[in-house]
Amino acid sequence: MVTTDGILINTFLEMESGAVRALEEFGNGKIRLYPVGPITQKGSSSEVDESDKCLKWLDKQPPSSVLYVSFGSGGTLSQNQINELASGLELSGQRFLWVLRAPSESVSAAYLEAANEDPLKFLPSGFLERTKEKGLVVPSWAPQVQVLSHNSVGGFLSHCGWNSTLESVQEGVPIITWPLFAEQRMNAVMLTDGLKVALRPKFNEDGIIEKEEIAKVVKCLMEGEEGKGMRERLRNLKDSAANALKHGSSTQTLSQLANHWENLTKV
Known part of the structure; x- marks a missing residue:
């Protein structure tokens, strides 16, 4: 620096x-x-076409009723944690759209090469059938910005990567934080303790978030008073984000920077 x-x-x-x-x-x-x-990057129309299924599914859901679950392009969970997350989502009774990647060998694993196997085969037996009326699981990828901006999405279970954090704020979607590595943990603290627009589930002594804890936090975010308060705070933050680019702080900063560069060329 x-x-x-x-x-x-x-x-x-x-x-x-x-x-x-x-x-x-x-x-x-x-x-x-x-x-x-x-x-943030809005994504191309060709990418959206490839995920037309999940967007059409969202079109059929009630407003603010769906929890979007994604751990980013490199985030993976252990098989045990996938089982607990699946059971927790089912136990919560809430609608969900889950972007699932094949499991890694450890909970704290970082970026891994994508497995050739179908991620859906790692779900608990019967899970897809039991949750087909309320949930949709898609393998590996979804058009995240389009998903978060959809009016049926009311929450985001996220690894708290910076792009995901900004996208969630821009769309006014409250978060359940599930950081995996790197700066994601600091982002999670900012969202929960600083901005107070997120909930953070508790791990057990083995580093696993159990299904009961997942169900409790999901229901709190989607139905509870705490979740309502977060949505109100995020509405204000969403407006601030839009204003920052339109005619507010970020636009003024860019103007100051341009003036600074212009003055440098005159020296």
């Missing part, structure tokens, strides 16, 4: 003003931070 006079960061002041100030203080005021976000 000491070799530069400025850093562009994909966030916005209304979401992370404290973090921005702390980083500037770390640089003793010599380094300027430029929050220019939230910047």
